[in-house]
Amino acid sequence: MGTNNVVFLELIEWMDDTGQDIARRFPQEGSGEIKFGAQLIVRESQRGVFFYNGKAVHVFDPGRHTLKTANIPILNKIMGIPWGLTSPLRAEAYIVSTRIFPNLRWGTREPVAFKDTEFGLIRLRAYGVFNIQVVQPLLFINSLVGTMPSFGVTDVADYLGRVIVSRFNDFMGEELKTILELPGRYDEWSEGLTQRLRQDFARFGLALDQLFINAVTPPPEVQKAMDDRTKLGMFGDMNRYMQLKAAAALEKAAQNQGSAGESMGMGIGFMMPSLMAQCMGAALQQPQGVPQAPSSSPALSCPECHAPIRPEDRFCPACGHQLVVFTQCAHCGKNLTPGARFCPRCGEKVETQPPQSQRCGHCGGENLPDARFCNHCGERLQS
Structure with a gap:
């Protein structure tokens, strides 16, 4: 893209060679003077977001789009004389990848405290993988990307991993009494934990596609x-x-040689049918587990009426609710218009600063704002 030319128009497109970037800003260095008539190429697995004079103007679907700004070739240099030949009409374009980013790892850096009814207070380690996808490009840029020239999965995976560990700790405290019940419940817990985390991810315009628990390991003595x-x-x-x-x-x-071995072998011949019948009867009495087909990830739904929607929909086909999200209410999740001071659904004041973390009253450990159990001592946090 030629950002320093005088006459030629820009051609904006993005081909990610690394596979690790989620969003890329154009131009990469500072703000730009994207000219009237510049072309934006958005591919099937991408969405384009256009900012003009510091405000988001439009979200572009896949295809070729013509950008219309007040930066006209040659004239923009003349108009920018008082600003050192730099046009004050600034424009930027972001291209966001909407493909699924798989195999992101989560795990406990330090053992998580858990109160077991059989073994008392123990510390567990857990780890697994999860997949994410950007479903609200504009909300994703406003909440996470900001003005960064590029944004990759490594920039967000660490924080999301901490959120998963905190929710996993809460989930264990409510669903598990002793780790003796843990084997065979990984699939059930993965589904329940995914449902609980979807709202946390939606605040950043992300969808949790799948989450898997690979292992939960107690200390050696346990x-x-x-x-x-x-x-x-x-x-x-x-x-x-x-x-x-x-x-x-x-x-x-x-197997021994001699007459004694032969006599014993004859005895075995008479006894084997009885032993086989007893073993087969015991095996038939044991209940056999029926494998369950893995549940597929639920489709996207409207946050207002919960009707099914597609990723490219801008309005809900059932209720007409606007799906392009600028920001959301921290209390009820209602989509908010730019500059809103109070939520139109619950009436709560819109928080301009992120909620502060809460400290445990027993050990003083730091936890996420709405965590229910302490990650350090396992005690229930005071609400």
């Missing part, structure tokens, strides 16, 4: 205690244990 309990459970049915030991002894004796 793992040893769990192994001991597992061994006791294995030997709970002494009849089966004695049958297995007897079968192993008979098989070993049958």
Whole structure:
């Protein structure tokens, strides 16, 4: 793009070679003098946002678009004489990638405190992966990108990972009593945690496509205690244990040479049908788990009437609600118009500053503003 030329118009397009950038500003250095008639090329996996004189003007869908500003070639240099041949009519264009960014990692940097009914206060480590997608480009730029020349997944993954860990801690405190119940619940927890986090991500114009919990690991001493309990459970049915030991002894004796081994082998032949029948009967009595098909990620819905919408829709086809979000109410999530001081839905005053983090009254640890359990001591936070 020629930003320093006098006559030629700009051609604005973006091809991300790294695959790690979410948004890119044009021009890259400072503000620009995008001329009248400049061409903006937006591809299928992108959205374009045009700013003029510091204000967002329009969100562009995929295609070729002509930008109309007051910066006319040659004349803009004459008009900019009092400002050092720089036009005061500033314009910038942002191109935002709307593809899904997969395999972003989240995990606990420090062990998270959890009050277990069986083992007392223990510290757990957890980690997994999640996928994000930009669904509100304008809200994403206003809330996260700001005036940065480029914005990548590494700029936001660390903060979102902290949010996931905090919500995961709250989820454990409400859904789990002891880690002995943890195996086999990863899929159920992943779905529940995804539903809880979608509102947190929506405040930044992002959608949480999927979230997976790979592992939740207790400290070594707790793992040893769990192994001991597992061994006791294995030997709970002494009849089966004695049958297995007897079968192993008979098989070993049958391998010995001589008349005794032959006689023992004949005895095994008579006893094997009985042992097999008992083992098969015990296996049939055990309930078999039925695998469940993984649930697909729910489609986008209107925040007002919850009707299904498409990513490219600007208004809800059911209720007409405006889907292009400038900012949202921190209390009820209502879309707010630029300059609004009070929310039209709940009447709360619009917060201009982000909410402050809250400290635990027991250990003084710092947590997210609306966390329910402390990440440091596991105690419930006072609301």
